[in-house]
Amino acid sequence: MELTVHGPLRGVTGSKTVSIATDDHEESVHSVLERFVEQYPRANQQLFDDDGTLRASVRVLVDGERADPETECRPTAAITLIPAAQGG
Amino acid sequence: MSQQIQQELDVDQFTLGLVGPDQEWAGTVADGGTVRTHTPAGCWGPMITPSFRGGHEVTRPIRVENAEVGDALVVRIKDVSVTSIATSTGSMAERDEAFGDDPFIDHRCPECGTEWPDTVVEGTGEDAIRCAECGANASSFGFEYGYTVVFDEDRTIGLTVGPEGANQLAENADENMALPENSRQHPILLYKPDEIPGTLGHLAPFIGNIGTTPAVELPDSHNAGDFGQFLIGADHDWGITDESELEARTDGHMDSNDVRPGATLICPVRVDGGGLYVGDLHANQGDGELSLHTTDVSGTTELEVEVIKDVEMDGPLLLPNESDLPDIAKPYTDDERETANALAAQYGVDTVSDAMPLQIIGSGATVNEATDNAFDRAGSLFDMTEGEVRARCTFTGGVEIARLPGVVQLSMLVPTEILEDVGLASVVREQYGL
Numbered sequence: 001m002e003l004t005v006h007g008p009l010r011g012v013t014g015s016k017t018v019s020i021a022t023d024d025h026e027e028s029v030h031s032v033l034e035r036f037v038e039q040y041p042r043a044n045q046q047l048f049d050d051d052g053t054l055r056a057s058v059r060v061l062v063d064g065e066r067a068d069p070e071t072e073c074r075p076t077a078a079i080t081l082i083p084a085a086q087g088g
Numbered sequence: 089m090s091q092q093i094q095q096e097l098d099v100d101q102f103t104l105g106l107v108g109p110d111q112e113w114a115g116t117v118a119d120g121g122t123v124r125t126h127t128p129a130g131c132w133g134p135m136i137t138p139s140f141r142g143g144h145e146v147t148r149p150i151r152v153e154n155a156e157v158g159d160a161l162v163v164r165i166k167d168v169s170v171t172s173i174a175t176s177t178g179s180m181a182e183r184d185e186a187f188g189d190d191p192f193i194d195h196r197c198p199e200c201g202t203e204w205p206d207t208v209v210e211g212t213g214e215d216a217i218r219c220a221e222c223g224a225n226a227s228s229f230g231f232e233y234g235y236t237v238v239f240d241e242d243r244t245i246g247l248t249v250g251p252e253g254a255n256q257l258a259e260n261a262d263e264n265m266a267l268p269e270n271s272r273q274h275p276i277l278l279y280k281p282d283e284i285p286g287t288l289g290h291l292a293p294f295i296g297n298i299g300t301t302p303a304v305e306l307p308d309s310h311n312a313g314d315f316g317q318f319l320i321g322a323d324h325d326w327g328i329t330d331e332s333e334l335e336a337r338t339d340g341h342m343d344s345n346d347v348r349p350g351a352t353l354i355c356p357v358r359v360d361g362g363g364l365y366v367g368d369l370h371a372n373q374g375d376g377e378l379s380l381h382t383t384d385v386s387g388t389t390e391l392e393v394e395v396i397k398d399v400e401m402d403g404p405l406l407l408p409n410e411s412d413l414p415d416i417a418k419p420y421t422d423d424e425r426e427t428a429n430a431l432a433a434q435y436g437v438d439t440v441s442d443a444m445p446l447q448i449i450g451s452g453a454t455v456n457e458a459t460d461n462a463f464d465r466a467g468s469l470f471d472m473t474e475g476e477v478r479a480r481c482t483f484t485g486g487v488e489i490a491r492l493p494g495v496v497q498l499s500m501l502v503p504t505e506i507l508e509d510v511g512l513a514s515v516v517r518e519q520y521g522l
Contacts, residue, residue: 006331007317008493011454056184057191061321084182085190085318087309088131088143088381 003036003079008086012042022075029060030069032079046083055084093118093153099125100270102367105134105142105193107149107340108305109359114148116361122166123150123364123391126268129384130296130368131309132177133265133273136217136227138186138195139204141326143309144341145273146367149301152393155362160399161300162515163353163364164392168293170243170371171266172385174257176276178234178283179379186228193307194324199224209274212258216278234281237383239371243291246371246383250285266386276384291372294348295389299340299404300355301363304333308367312341313451313461314494331453339403339451340365344490344497345373346408346447352519354396354405354512364393376492399511402465406447406497407519417445417485417499419520443484443501444516451495459487462498470506 001022005013020035033054037044047058060067061080073079097117117123125147134140155161182191185198197205200222207226210218217227236254237246249257257264258280265275297308307326310316316334319327328334338358347353355364371383410418420428420443428440448469450462466477477500481487485499507513516522 006320007314007453010457011493016453055182057182057187057189057318059189059321066321066323080321082318082320082322085192086180086380087192087315087318088135088180088377088379088384 001032001075001077001079003081006082009043009046009081009083012040024075026072026074028069029062029067029071029073030054032073057085058083091116095121097121097123097150099123099147099150100268101148102128102145102270102272103148103308104272105140105144105308106305107146107301107308107311107365109301109303110305111149114150116151116153117393119152119154119393119395121393123393125366125389126171126386127367127369128267128271128273128386129172129175129265129276131381131384132276133384135192135229136276136279137273138197138207138226138228139272141193141204142307143192144297144368145271146297146308146365149363149365151361152364152395154395155357156360157357158398158400159357160396160401161355161357161362161364162394162396163298163355165295165347165349165351165353165389166392167390168295168349168369168387170239170291170293170369170385170387172239172387173264173266174236174238174277175265175371175383175385176234176236176279176281177379177381177383178281179232180381181230181232183228183230186226189322189324189327190318191228192309193326195228197222197224197226207274209278212255212278212280214279217274231279231281233283234279235283236277236281237289239291243293243371246289246291248284248287249282251282254280254282268386289372292345292348293369293371293387294345295366296343296368296370297341298347298353298366299338300357301359301365302336302338303358304336306337309341311337312339312495313337313458314453315341317453339449341368342404342449342490342495343373343377344406344495345375346406346412346497350409352407352515354407354515356401356403366391376489378492396511396515400469402468404449406449407445407516408447410520413445414486414488414499417501419445419522442504444504444507444520444522445499446502446516447497447499449495450498454494455489455492455496458494458496459498462487462496466498466500469510470502
């Protein structure tokens with residue numbers, strides 16, 4: 001599965017587009033994000049709070065459409081990931 | 089009123105967190121004139137005030153006589169002074185349900201759902217900002233780790249205070265923050281954080297957000313290549329579909345601690361009149377702004393402006409104080425030129441190129457991308473290949489972090505004949521007395 005990442009997440013991935021291994025069935029956005037963090041552990045703070053809850057300003061698009069953590073993704077889906085807003 | 093050209097223009101009106109061509113003008117200053125501002129504090133105050141559409145409270149745009157699209161606006165920073173007595177800052181925690189997509193932009197009351205609700209202050213502390221409609225805590229931010237700093241009368245040092253001091257400063261927060269009369273933010277001192285008490289810091293005030301108006305409307309805090317990333321895919325009015333749309337930015341929010349008295353900025357003009365805006369003054373900050381926030385303060389600036397016609401710039405340039413330049417990017421001395429001429433004669437070099445310092449601002453999602461952006465901007469402005477830019481910046485300059493994750497200053501000693509060709513030689517000569 002291809003993920004396009006934005007913002008400071010690219011400091012973790014080292015590139016704008018990354019691939020994560022997928023099974024041959026649909027899975028939820030939340031599951032995809034968990035596996036993304038397994039692959040890039042330093043991304044955790046930008047996506048999840050200390051309780052493991054997805055931060056409110058994290059945005060995920062699946063094939064260009066806004067998605068919730070429960071949204072199901074096809075294995076071939078294109079995921080766009082914007083981390084929690086930071087700055088001042 | 090705004091069309092009257094004034095040699096000296098005092099600005100005391102602010103936007104609700106937006107910059108763009110539709111904002112009401114603050115007035116018109118003469119080409120060669122002086123602008124004076126007194127701005128309210130940047131990040132934290134607007135961040136906790138739900139009526140704002142961006143993270144800062146900057147001036148309305150200032151029209152500059154003769155400035156047309158395709159020109160450059162020279163801004164010489166003559167003075168930056170802190171007026172706040174104290175401030176609070178630290179790292180942030182967003183509050184779920186108090187915003188739609190971006191806690192800096194699309195605020196809404198978590199209880200009654202009112203968008204950009206009017207709010208009232210009830211007491212002090214992180215639950216003091218209350219929706220005027222329903223009374224719920226409507227602020228979209230709290231502190232993850234916060235501290236309160238009080239300044240000496242001359243604003244030379246800051247000292248962090250404990251609970252007693254923070255509480256004392258919160259009781260008269262508006263006055264202690266020195267918010268100008270037309271400011272619409274709530275003062276962050278209300279939150280009274282009290283970590284790391286007894287820490288003494290040196291003050292070195294500078295301007296965090298200063299630049300020309302972009303041709304498209306943007307939240308003021310997001311007018312940069314790194315912060316602007318959070319607009320991608322957002323459903324609010326300022327959301328963008330692709331990061332290529334960020335090319336419209338003017339990088340006013342650069343948070344470089346070198347943007348201080350004695351420095352000169354050169355900004356691209358993207359709307360007729362330039363639309364210079366100013367805000368987000370900081371009392372001090374180390375390179376990188378590592379908490380992502382620093383000592384936001386109200387303060388005054390005095391700026392001299394000048395238009396240079398027909399300069400094709402993709403982003404702002406900075407001429408810092410000579411003392412702020414990397415050592416190898418400082419102007420040549422007469423002794424160095426003489427020594428170089430002797431070497432040139434010995435080794436058959438026809439000409440020793442004269443050169444002068446300049447910094448190209450670059451911004452992007454990360455420091456690496458910001459540096460690439462600065463390379464692109466330098467190559468475009470000076471008609472150099474990336475290889476030549478890298479070589480000159482390695483041998484006569486370097487890259488410095490203004491703000492993490494992605495604003496940099498790329499220093500180079502630029503050949504004087506190139507600066508002559510692009511129309512910037514005289515402003516650089518004046519800056520460094522060459």
